[in-house]
Amino acid sequence: MSPARKKSLLLLSPFLAVMGAFFLMPLLLIAAYSFLQAGPNGGVVWHFSWDAYVQILYTRDFDGTLVFDAGYLQIFWRSLKLAGICTALCLLAGFPMAWHMATRPPEKRNLWIMLVTIPFWTNLLIRTYAWMLILRTDGLVNNALVKTHLIAQPLTLLYNDFSIGLGLLYSYLPFMVLPIYANLERMDWRLVEAAQDLYATRAQTLRRVILPLAAPGILAGCVLVFIPAIGSFLAPDLLGGGKRMMIGTLIANQFSFARNWPFGAAASVVLMAVVMLGLMLMARKGRGLQSLV
Amino acid sequence: MSPTGLSIQSVSKIFPHAGGAVRAVDEVSLDIRANEFFTLLGPSGCGKTTLLRMIAGLETADGGRILLDGEDIAPLPPSKRPVNTVFQNYALFPHMTVAQNIGFGLEMQGRPAGDISRAVADALKTIRLEGMESRRPAELSGGQQQRVALARALVNHPKVLLLDESLSALDYKLRKEMQIELKRLQRESGITFIFVTHDQDEALSMSDRIAVMSHGKVAQLGTPQEIYDHPATRFVADFIGICNFLPAADLGLKDAGEIGFRPEDAAFVAGATPETPGAKGRIAHITYRGAVTHYLIKLADGRTVTLSEDDPQDVKVDDDIAFAVAPDRLIRCA
Ligand SMILES: Nc1ncnc2c1ncn2[C@@H]1O[C@H](COP(=O)(O)OP(=O)(O)OP(=O)(O)O)[C@@H](O)[C@H]1O
Ligand SMILES: [Mg+2]
Numbered sequence: 001m002s003p004a005r006k007k008s009l010l011l012l013s014p015f016l017a018v019m020g021a022f023f024l025m026p027l028l029l030i031a032a033y034s035f036l037q038a039g040p041n042g043g044v045v046w047h048f049s050w051d052a053y054v055q056i057l058y059t060r061d062f063d064g065t066l067v068f069d070a071g072y073l074q075i076f077w078r079s080l081k082l083a084g085i086c087t088a089l090c091l092l093a094g095f096p097m098a099w100h101m102a103t104r105p106p107e108k109r110n111l112w113i114m115l116v117t118i119p120f121w122t123n124l125l126i127r128t129y130a131w132m133l134i135l136r137t138d139g140l141v142n143n144a145l146v147k148t149h150l151i152a153q154p155l156t157l158l159y160n161d162f163s164i165g166l167g168l169l170y171s172y173l174p175f176m177v178l179p180i181y182a183n184l185e186r187m188d189w190r191l192v193e194a195a196q197d198l199y200a201t202r203a204q205t206l207r208r209v210i211l212p213l214a215a216p217g218i219l220a221g222c223v224l225v226f227i228p229a230i231g232s233f234l235a236p237d238l239l240g241g242g243k244r245m246m247i248g249t250l251i252a253n254q255f256s257f258a259r260n261w262p263f264g265a266a267a268s269v270v271l272m273a274v275v276m277l278g279l280m281l282m283a284r285k286g287r288g289l290q291s292l293v
Numbered sequence: 294m295s296p297t298g299l300s301i302q303s304v305s306k307i308f309p310h311a312g313g314a315v316r317a318v319d320e321v322s323l324d325i326r327a328n329e330f331f332t333l334l335g336p337s338g339c340g341k342t343t344l345l346r347m348i349a350g351l352e353t354a355d356g357g358r359i360l361l362d363g364e365d366i367a368p369l370p371p372s373k374r375p376v377n378t379v380f381q382n383y384a385l386f387p388h389m390t391v392a393q394n395i396g397f398g399l400e401m402q403g404r405p406a407g408d409i410s411r412a413v414a415d416a417l418k419t420i421r422l423e424g425m426e427s428r429r430p431a432e433l434s435g436g437q438q439q440r441v442a443l444a445r446a447l448v449n450h451p452k453v454l455l456l457d458e459s460l461s462a463l464d465y466k467l468r469k470e471m472q473i474e475l476k477r478l479q480r481e482s483g484i485t486f487i488f489v490t491h492d493q494d495e496a497l498s499m500s501d502r503i504a505v506m507s508h509g510k511v512a513q514l515g516t517p518q519e520i521y522d523h524p525a526t527r528f529v530a531d532f533i534g535i536c537n538f539l540p541a542a543d544l545g546l547k548d549a550g551e552i553g554f555r556p557e558d559a560a561f562v563a564g565a566t567p568e569t570p571g572a573k574g575r576i577a578h579i580t581y582r583g584a585v586t587h588y589l590i591k592l593a594d595g596r597t598v599t600l601s602e603d604d605p606q607d608v609k610v611d612d613d614i615a616f617a618v619a620p621d622r623l624i625r626c627a
Binding site for chain 1: 350376377378382386387398
């Protein structure tokens with residue numbers, strides 16, 4: 001090894017150490033666990049096995065034969081769907097918010113950023129409980145609706161896909177708003193004027209100039225919302241009552257009640273693969289978005 | 294008021310500024326004829342861009358009317374005005390190709406695709422950028438970007454084309470080329486050009502008429518020659534070219550106040566002695582400028598004037614000299 005290479009490796013070593021400790025090691029551990037046998041009371045037995053992956057698609061019948069079971073696939077599918085819907089809703093709600101913030105006078109923008117980040121000041125768990133208080137049968141919303149005689153019977157707002165979706169939307173909206181805002185804020189507004197000078201209507205200006213220029217921010221926001229949303233645990237567990245399973249709750253259960261660590265690890269690995277696929281699709285979509293003129 | 298052309302009638306724009314207000318444009322009235330090359334000339338901050346933006350509709354006027362061919366265009370948004378702008382910074386769309394940039398206006402007007410590609414191809418030929426239609430603006434030089442910006446506006450055949458210091462970013466040679474190019478395009482297209490610049494040479498050489506602006510007002514309106522030979526105010530005289538001002542008595546004249554003259558309108562008086570009447574001084578500095586030579590002359594009272602001569606004169610620094618100004622070239626202004 002040349003001295004220059006040695007030196008650059010030495011300089012890189014703190015970075016490599018951090019990467020190794022915080023990114024690579026946990027991932028490798030999860031990947032390794034997914035190929036081991038479950039211990040009788042949790043933990044793993046160091047013995048190679050495909051069982052965990054088989055279990056995702058098949059259940060063992062009473063007589064021991066494997067039968068295809070779509071139960072877990074449905075959970076994956078529901079998670080994917082909910083995360084996708086959540087991302088779309090976050091975009092629909094987040095873009096106008098980001099737009100509003102970016103078009104305020106510069107001195108007022110910091111106030112808006114602070115307002116958007118206020119939820120981060122308290123724990124997400126507490127805030128999710130707050131939503132339970134708002135949505136439950138004798139909660140804020142139902143009480144108000146019943147008292148004003150708009151409805152006779154309280155609505156079921158909690159423990160369904162609606163409450164999970166709402167919880168996800170609420171939790172991840174700031175992750176959509178902030179990158180789009182950052183993008184719009186440094187956009188060259190003279191380009192918008194140029195478009196209008198060249199006969200573009202407001203809608204045309206939005207579609208042909210603003211959206212393509214904001215595409216990197218939109219893409220970043222979608223990624224930042226989609227990834228945590230698909231693996232999220234709190235909203236489905238608390239607002240879904242744990243009955244409407246998502247991958248996050250499924251994985252958490254394997255490590256706690258079910259004591260099947262390899263299966264939990266395998267589900268995590270599959271989740272990662274799904275997310276990766278999703279990201280690749282989005283990246284292609286994003287490129288499409290940018291070249292869309 | 295002419296029935297065709299652009300009529301600007303006591304238009305104002307007031308910007309709130311630190312508690313007070315800036316009158317960026319102050320009751321400006323101008324009648325710009327159809328197919329005229331009209332130049333707004335003035336120092337930085339005098340309101341040129343603001344006036345252009347009001348014509349384009351990007352800024353609403355705080356008073357007055359703007360009529361285009363007799364029709365008030367105030368209620369029209371920028372997208373409905375038959376006016377296009379070549380922006381000071383070009384403002385090309387970075388995510389579109391050269392061809393898409395040029396075709397944008399036609400596309401927004403809903404022209405058929407065939408017409409657009411034909412018009413774009415023509416425009417590319419006009420600005421001599423054939424073969425570059427699929428490049429992005431970032432892949433062009435400053436001069437090429439500037440020509441694309443010009444084509445993007447011209448291709449729409451607006452009634453009025455607004456050019457905001459469109460040549461100021463170009464180097465000297467390219468700038469001279471583009472000046473000629475612009476003049477040609479204006480003549481051939483029949484479009485009214487309103488050209489903003491703070492370069493007096495550019496204004497003098499290109500314009501049919503010039504409005505010299507100062508602090509949001511029009512200081513003088515006229516042809517290049519009128520403005521150069523008969524500046525209405527001292528500000529205009531100073532802003533356009535070099536102008537010397539001396540007390541009339543120094544020049545041996547009986548007028549009150551000060552009299553102005555251009556450096557090229559004064560000539561050395563050969564063989565002058567201290568007794569010769571007229572202005573006298575000592576050569577302080579000689580600057581050779583190629584086509585002309587500038588002589589900085591210090592007068593007895595400490596004032597300095599500049600003379601320019603086509604042919605180098607037989608004088609050197611510290612020589613005592615006398616000079617005279619042709620009587621018909623004297624500038625008497627407010
Ligand atoms: N949006 C604005 N808000 C407040 N003041 C402004 C605004 N735009 C322009 N002004 C002020 O109005 C005056 C005229 O500005 P304008 O941009 O029209 O000048 P200009 O003649 O184009 O100058 P330059 O040659 O430097 O481009 C300046 O004093 C400027 O500070
Ligand atoms: Mg300007």
